[in-house]
Amino acid sequence: MIRRNRTLRKSPSVRELVAETRPGVDDFIVPLFVTEGTGVKEEISSMPDYYRLSLDNLKKEVNELWALGLKSVLLFVKVPDNLKDEFCSEALNKKGLMVRAIQAVKEAQPGMCVMTDVALDPFSPHGHDGLVKNFEIVNDETLKILSEMSVIHAEAGADFVAPSDMMDGRVAAIRTALENNGFNKTGILAYSAKYASCFYGPFRDALDSAPGFGDKKTYQMDMRNRKEAIKEALDDINEGADIVMVKPAGAYLDIIREVKNAVNVPVAAYQVSGEYAMIKAAAQKGWLNEQAAITESLTAIKRAGADLIASYFAKDFAKLNRE
Ligand code: PBG
Numbered sequence: 001m002i003r004r005n006r007t008l009r010k011s012p013s014v015r016e017l018v019a020e021t022r023p024g025v026d027d028f029i030v031p032l033f034v035t036e037g038t039g040v041k042e043e044i045s046s047m048p049d050y051y052r053l054s055l056d057n058l059k060k061e062v063n064e065l066w067a068l069g070l071k072s073v074l075l076f077v078k079v080p081d082n083l084k085d086e087f088c089s090e091a092l093n094k095k096g097l098m099v100r101a102i103q104a105v106k107e108a109q110p111g112m113c114v115m116t117d118v119a120l121d122p123f124s125p126h127g128h129d130g131l132v133k134n135f136e137i138v139n140d141e142t143l144k145i146l147s148e149m150s151v152i153h154a155e156a157g158a159d160f161v162a163p164s165d166m167m168d169g170r171v172a173a174i175r176t177a178l179e180n181n182g183f184n185k186t187g188i189l190a191y192s193a194k195y196a197s198c199f200y201g202p203f204r205d206a207l208d209s210a211p212g213f214g215d216k217k218t219y220q221m222d223m224r225n226r227k228e229a230i231k232e233a234l235d236d237i238n239e240g241a242d243i244v245m246v247k248p249a250g251a252y253l254d255i256i257r258e259v260k261n262a263v264n265v266p267v268a269a270y271q272v273s274g275e276y277a278m279i280k281a282a283a284q285k286g287w288l289n290e291q292a293a294i295t296e297s298l299t300a301i302k303r304a305g306a307d308l309i310a311s312y313f314a315k316d317f318a319k320l321n322r323e
Contacts, residue, residue, distance in 0.1 A: 020303070021299055021302050021303040022302075023298050023299055023301075023302040023309065023317070024321075025068070025069040025070060025317070025318045025321060026069070026071070027302065027306075027307065027308055027309055028070055028072065028308070028309055028310075028311060028314035028317065028318070029072040029073070029074050029115060029268070029308055029309065029310040029311075029314070030065055030070050030072065030073045030074065030310075030311075030314040030315065031073075031074045031076065031310055031311075031312060032053065032058065032061065032062075032073050032074065032075055032076070033050075033051070033052040033053065033076050033077075033078060033206050033207065034052070034053060034054075034055065034058055034075060034076065034077050034078065034097055034098075034101040035052040035053065035054055035077075035078045035097075036054065036078075036080065036097060037054040038054050038055075038056050039054060039056065039057070040052065040053065040054035040057065041053055041054075041057050044202065044205055044206040045205055046201065046202035046205045046206075046273070046277050047202045047205070047206060047273055047276060047277055047280070047312065048277075048280045048281075048284065049280070050206075050276070050312055052078055052206065055100060055101060055104045058101060058104050058105065058108075059104050059105070059107065059108035060108075062104075062105050062108045062109050062112055063108055063109060064315075065112075065314075065315060065318075066108075066109045066111070066112060068315065068318040068319065068322070069318055070314055070315065070318050071111065071112060071113055072112070072113040072114075072115060072308075073105060073112060073113070073114060073115065074115040074116070074117065074162060074310055075098065075101050075102065075105070075114065075115065075116050075117065076117045076122070076206070076207060077096070077097040077098045077101060077117075077122055077207075078097075078122065078206070078207045078208060079097065079122045079123055079207075081125075081208075083123070084123055084124060084125045085123075085124075085125065086124075086125065086131075086132070087131070088120040088123035088124050088131065088145060089123075090123045091120055091122075091123040091145060091149050092145065092148050092149060092152065094152055094155075096152075098116060098152075098153060098156070099152060099153070099156040102114050102116060102153060102156040102157050102158050103156055103157060106157045113159045113160070114157060114158050114159050114160075115158065115159065115160040115161070115162045115189055116153040116158045116160070116161055116162060117162055117164055118146055118149055118150055118153070118161045118162060118163040118164065118165065118174070119146070119163065119164045119165035120142065120145065120146075120165065121165075121207070121209045121211075122207050122209050125212065126211065126212045126213065127204070127209045127210050127211040127212050128211055128212075128216070129142075129164070129165035129166065129167070129216065129219060130142035130165060130167055130219065131145065135213060135214070136218075137218055137219055139167050139168055139169070140169075142165065142167050142170075143167060143169060143170055143173040144173075146163060146165060146167065146170050146173065146174060147170075147173045147174050147176070147177035148177065149161075150163070150174045150177060150178060150186075151177050151178060151181045151183065153186075154178055154181070154183035154186040155181075155183070158186060159186065159187060160186065160187040160188065160189045160242070160243070161174060161178075161186060161187075161188055161189070162188075162189040162190075162191065162245075163188070163190055163191060164191040164194060164247075165191075165219070166191065166194050166216075166219040166220050166221070167219060169239070171188055171190050171235075171236045171239035171240055171241050172239035172240060174188060174240075175188060175239060175240035187242040187243070188240060188241045188242050188243075189241070189242065189243040189244075189245060189268060190236040190241035190243070190244050190245060191245045191247055191270070192229070192232045192233040192235075192236040192241065192244040192245055192246070192259070193221060193228075193229035193232050193233060193244075193245070193246045193247070193252075193255055193259060194220050194221060194245070194246075194247045195220055195221045195222070195223050195247065195248065195252060196215060196216050196217045196220035196221060196222065196223065197220070197223065197247075197248050197251075197272070197274070198274065199248045199250075199251070199272045199273065199274030199275055200248075200272055200273060200274060201273070201274055201277075202273035202274055202276070202277045203272065203273035203274075206273065223251075226254065226255060226258060229246065229255045229258060229259055230258055230259060230262045233259045233262060233263055234262065234263065237263060237265055241265065242265060242266075243265060243266045243267070243268050243308065244259060244263060244265060244266075244267055244268070245267070245268040245269065245270055245310075246259055246267065246268070246269050246270070246306075247269065247270035247272060248270060248271070248272040248274070248275060249269040249270055249271045249272070249275065249301045249304075249306070249309070249311075250271060250275045250297055250300070250301070252269075253300060253301065253304040254304075256269050256301065256304040256305045256306050257304050257305045259305070260304070260305030260306070260307075261305070266307040266308060267305060267306055267307050267308070268306060268307065268308040268309070268310060269301050269304070269306035269308070269309055269310070270309075270310040270311075271297065271298065271301060271309060271310065271311040271312070271313065273312065275297065276311075276312040276313065279293045279294065279297065279313075291316075291320055294313045294316055294317060294320070295317070295320065297313075298311060298313065298317055
């Protein structure tokens with residue numbers, strides 16, 4: 001034999017030497033669910049060990065994350081039913097939960113990079129990401145609210161706004177609004193290739209935001225399409241996105257690679273709630289080694305081409321890889 005491939009696998013030291021992919025703590029964005037109240041830490045039924053936090057507990061969590069080397073969070077708010085309306089007016093409340101959450105994170109850790117979800121589903125009685133008229137999710141009217149919302153988040157101190165709504169033209173609309181209001185240092189992390197996916201189920205439990213009618217297929221992407229993901233990412237970059245994201249991650253590794261090869265901005269991937277739930281459930285049954293599954297799934301996402309990873313396992317990963 002001229003070449004024995006096992007030579008480069010023969011010991012841990014050799015394997016470390018030639019390993020191509022090393023997800024690091026710096027790569028992670030930690031999604032956090034925020035709720036009203038004090039002292040609240042509610043476990044999400046379909047996401048074991050993951051919680052909705054009130055602002056006081058949010059601060060504690062952020063301090064723990066910071067101590068572990070995790071320096072970016074992505075905020076989602078759970079809005080009480082009585083504040084949801086057709087116009088999603090709570091999304092534009094300058095004293096709303098998102099504004100207070102951004103401030104709370106910055107108070108606890110001024111260095112933490114704060115990213116905010118921009119979409120209407122938590123504020124809508126319909127659970128849709130845009131305004132609803134006659135059972136249709138209307139595009140252009142939605143853009144105005146998303147833009148105003150982004151300016152409010154920027155004003156509160158958000159470092160990045162993260163539109164997850166998949167309306168057409170939203171990145172351009174948000175970028176224009178930010179510039180017009182003097183927020184020229186606020187970034188846009190665009191959920192560019194966001195697929196209509198069953199893997200968002202547990203997230204909708206977390207925010208109580210399941211669509212009241214229909215599904216999200218008129219705005220989120222069709223799982224069967226690959227080229228469209230590149231188009232979406234390039235459009236978002238042309239409209240001013242700083243970072244583009246692919247979501248979900250695990251079932252869309254090919255898309256992460258396609259997008260990575262097509263763009264010259266950082267690519268993020270979102271290991272979503274259903275991916276978390278699958279690993280957790282199998283581990284609870286003793287059918288999978290949880291730590292190994294965490295490491296393997298995250299390494300695969302990184303290997304596929306993700307520069308950044310949003311994951312509910314970020315904290316576990318940081319603990320597993322503590323120096
Ligand atoms: C909604 C939004 C969703 C997620 C992030 N933002 C759900 C959806 O589109 O229905 C999913 C995240 C996850 O499942 O972890 N704008």
